[in-house]
Amino acid sequence: MRGALLADRPVHVRDFGAVGNGTTDDTAAIQAAIDAVAAQGGGVVLLGPRRYLVAAADLVVKNGVFLRGRTASGGWRVNGDFTTVNHALLLDAARTIRVHRNGGLEGLAVLRRGMTVPGNLRQGLDAAAAMAGTAITVGDGSGGSGAANGADATLACLLVLGFDWGIYSDGNARLRVRDVLGDCRNGLYLGRAFDVSRISEVNWHPLVTTGRSWSNSRIAISSVADNGSGQVRVTLASAHSLQTGELVNIAEVRNSGASALHGRWTVTVIDATRIDLQNSLYAPGWTSGGACYIQPNRRLGTAFAVAAADMSSFQNCFEYGHDIGWDIQNDVHACNFANIGTDAWVDAADPTTIGIRIGGTARRNKVIGGFLSSKGVSVQCTTTGAEQNELIGVDVTGGARRIAEVLSGALSFVGCDFTGGPGTGNQVLASIHLGDAAGNLIVTGCDTSPVTFTADSPAAMQRLLLAANRSGTGSTNRLAAGRVEIASVGADAAIATRLSADTDGGVNIHRRASGSGALLRLNNGGDAMAASLSLAGSDLTLSSEAGAMVFESRAGGTAVERFRISASGTATLAGPLLLPGSPTASLQAATKQYVDGQFTERRLATLLLAAATTVTYAAHNARMLIANAGASLSLSWANTGDGFSCVVVNRSGTDLALSLTGFTSNTAPTNVDGFTRIRAGGIASLMIYSPDGGTTKICHLSGAGAP
Structure with missing residues (x-):
């Protein structure tokens, strides 16, 4: 009777001997339940509100089988304590849960075996360093069509904590992942994913170590000195809990002579308050200020990695604290990333982190909406082709290094908001940079008011295309590194902008409603310019402007005026006028008779x-x-x-x-x-x-x- 009544109902793992006490290895019992359902052609295997240890072998969720717990496990826990989370699999780091085609996981917590509840800064650093193994592996990685392939697998309503990789899928079509919360060194890998995979509501966040006052710690710097071997020794105002080989960030040092301290460093611990910065070079200059940032919430990996995918969709996904938020790699094309976000501890000012990295042969991908914040650089493009990738309507915040850098390949920003400033210490920097190998960088319909554009060379800067951007009253669009500077102000406002003395060329364009001075200056050498073209204003009042065009060259270290066209049209030439030798030659500028008849004065040198x-x-x-x-x-x-x-x-x-x-x-x-x-x-x-x-x-x- 029992067999007849329950034949079409879900199977429970307890019916196959699973204990669920967190210490008894339930691998064999759970696998037996899965195998039984698979033999019937697929179905559901239920987990009860317990904690099931999986240590003896990989757990294989076979073709057509769903391993299911409750609706969802939620995410954050008070004090980072996940010891009471049930409907949970405690997975040994040497094992993985492997999901085959048409199978899936739903409503489970997958927790690495041995996770502890970190109670202080030292334990938080240890908890982050202990992350290991792969929680969920989709398919067998072959990309084939057999039963072990993970095509059409579904992962939903999961909590995944404590692993090196949270979800790893290679060679599986039409993967579905939704409503996943997790904390792993690396989040989700999607490789060789064809025929429209769908990823939504996936959030990788430092759940294991966040939620405490020590989650990220800032300790003021008391002194900076030479350690006796030419490296920097930093003395902190309080104990640091660090161990040799761990990472810190130094920020907020505002003494110009010590600005090289800014950044990420591996430390050698001297004692409870002193650390040496490995591979640093001491230089005098520090007088006061600065802080050491210690981050248990740092994750030295990638939240989302995508390779060889077409038409995959990521929606409403987020990450915090990873070295790379999104890594869009080779052969990713025609994918869209809608309302996605990246974030980190902005005060730490870590210049090595990246929000979105688009590289290799990635092409024709779209990032739509969302925000990219608090990384070293929010967007980095290193693609190898000429085809565009686009960011549309994204709030792109400056980082400790730049807003964006196009080192190679082509990129477009459309309708984006750029935020940040020129700040010092731990303030975000609002610059966009083009490398020598960069293709076209198109910026259109964006708020570029805080942006400084820089480039490795004049040729690289010429690949910048700006159109219909919002610069705002009183704002400056500054194409720096000696290339181009554009300033725009409202009526009757004064301007005193020019390229700095250390630049090597550029263009200044000043819009002025009143006053006097240069309206336009084109030069190729900044303050040390070799030549320039200026539109010099002599009487600039509303509706009554007058000015002259002036050509200058440099002689003996001084800019010398060579040719002037005044407001009245009078042309004054300083120096001889040389014409081609033959009046019958092509492109002859003027005949002798013309010169004699038109020039009122001609001096013999x-x-x-x-x-x-x-x-x-x-x-x-x-x-x-x-x-x-x-x-x-x-x-x-x-x-x-x-x-x-x-x-x-x-x-x-x-x-x-x-x-x-x-x-x-x-x-x-x-x-x-x-x-x-x-x-x-x-x-x-x-x-x-x-x-x-x-x-x-x-x-x-x-x-x-x-x-």
Whole structure:
């Protein structure tokens, strides 16, 4: 009768001998219940409100079988005490729960065997370090189509604590994961996941070590010194509970000479209050301030890792405290990540952590909504292709290093809000950086008011595309690292912005409603610029602006104005105007007649000579040469050529002879009066030409010649 009545009802593990006292190994009993249901073609195996130890072997949830407890186990417990959580599997770290195709887990707590209740900072650090093993493995990792494959598996309403990996799925299609809370060094791995996997409401949070005043500890720095070996020794204001080889973060040091202390360090413990920072280099400069941050809530892993997936969907998922929140790897394409979040302890200012890392051949993925906060860098792109990945409507907060960095590949921000500032110590930094290998970075419709854009090179900065962004009144969009600076202010506001002295080039664009000064400055050297183009305002009042365009170059360390177009249109050129030698050549700027007719003043440049001088077209053509005592002139057809002319004033005190090379007659210039020299105190013209197109080469002397 019992068999007839219960044949179509769920099987309970107690019917197969499971004890559930937390110390008796129930592996065989639970596996027997699963095997029995699998033999009937699938069904449900129930766990009661007990704690079942699984230590002897992996627990295999076979094809079509669901292992089920209650509706959900919840998450956080007072003081991190999970010792009374029931409907629980206490899983040895050497074992895993393996879920096959069409099978699943629902309403269970999966807790690593041996977990304790940390009662102080030291025990919290130990609890984080003890995480080991993989709680749940979907399929056999083969990616095949056999019964051991995990295709169409479902994991729902789970609490997973204390493992190195919480959920690991490789080679399984159409995986369904929902309503999972957990605390593991690494959260969920989804690899080779095709045909639309669905992940929702998964939260990886430091449940084991959070909820106490010691969960994350800040200890003030009392002193900084050389440890005697050139490394930094930090003395803290109170005991630290650390052990050699553990990690700390140093932040809030505002002395410029000690800013290199900021960051994550591995420590060598000297005593209860002193630690050495391994691989540091001591430099004087610390005077006061700063803090050491110790984090039991730190998880040295990845919350969500995705590889080789198409059209997978992640919705309403969150992580806290992992080194990498989301790692989107090779061959992830056309996936979407909606309303996701990352967070960490912002005060610790850890520059090594990453919110979302998009790398390898990942392409055409969308992150929509949610927020990315409190990491070293919120978004990092290191893809290898030219195709875009996009962040749409995301609140992206600056980190201890940057808001975002595009080191390679292409990325778009659309309708995002950027927050952060230029702060010091543990304040977040609002910069977006392009590496030399970066593709296009498109920023459109975003709030870019706090952002500084930087790049490894001018070529990298040229790949930044900004369109229709909100900069706000009184705000600055600053493309730094010597590249571009854009400032925007409201009516009648004053601006005094320019590139800093350590930049190596850039563009300043100032919008000004009144006052005076540069409207636009384009330069390639910052304060040490080599050249610039300015739109200089001379009378800037509302509806009555006037200004000039000025070209400058640098000479002897000083910026010198070379060309100015005034507000009235008058053009002033400082220096000679050089035109192509042949008026019939293509692109000839102007004919001689045009120049004579249009220029009201044209001065003949003079050169003072007092030594032997080789005359060249570039240095001496169309110039007045003043030959003082000691001067001599050497002319060659090769250096001067057809069409060369100059005026020579002989002030040497004696007749000035000319040395000629390469002319038809090299003994003397051509002159109808037979003059071959320039008379002392006289002025003569030298004209070099060929009357037959190059065969005959003549140097003609006219004026104050001498025989």
